[in-house]
Amino acid sequence: MDAQAALDELTILSRQVVEAVLLAADGRVAASTVADEGRADALARAGQELLSVAAGVRAGGPAVERVEVALDEGSLFLVRDAGRTLVATTVADATPGLVLYDLRTALRRSAEAPARRRRTRSRPDTAETAGGDA
């Protein structure tokens, strides 16, 4: 599954996630559920800012894996794995555990290789037979 498909699936399956932006290791937007490019960039910047502040809380400590900021109007989530970062906004009163599970699943699936189509064997003898009968 590619990154865009993983995010599309995320917003279909999760009723709490409103927007999601996947950042590559270099910080650029790799995939997004937001049609407006400016909005996607704004969420990417917000994610990088969250990471910067969170990393400063325990400077020299372990790497930041998630940041969750819940406000009355909604929440801003960030999860990281293997250098990739997923930033998402949610509805108000979102359930953190469920949102984090969905985000981690999407992040993991975004790293999976696109599914290959199974090749089916051609059956020339059948075709010839069918052609012969016609």
Add this chain to the structure above:
Amino acid sequence: MRKLLLLTALATLAWRLWRRSRDAGELERAIVGYEDGSSLVLDPGTPEHERVVAVAREALGR
């Protein structure tokens, strides 16, 4: 009697204000989790908490 009513009204008002401020504080929650499984809650009023809340508020201002 009038003093009692006034006192009750003031107490109710104070309780409602306290509840509102407490609920507002609870809703502005910021948590950071780390790769080693540890996590911490950013205390309201700290510069880090104020910063991430400001970032989130701006990001959520759709």
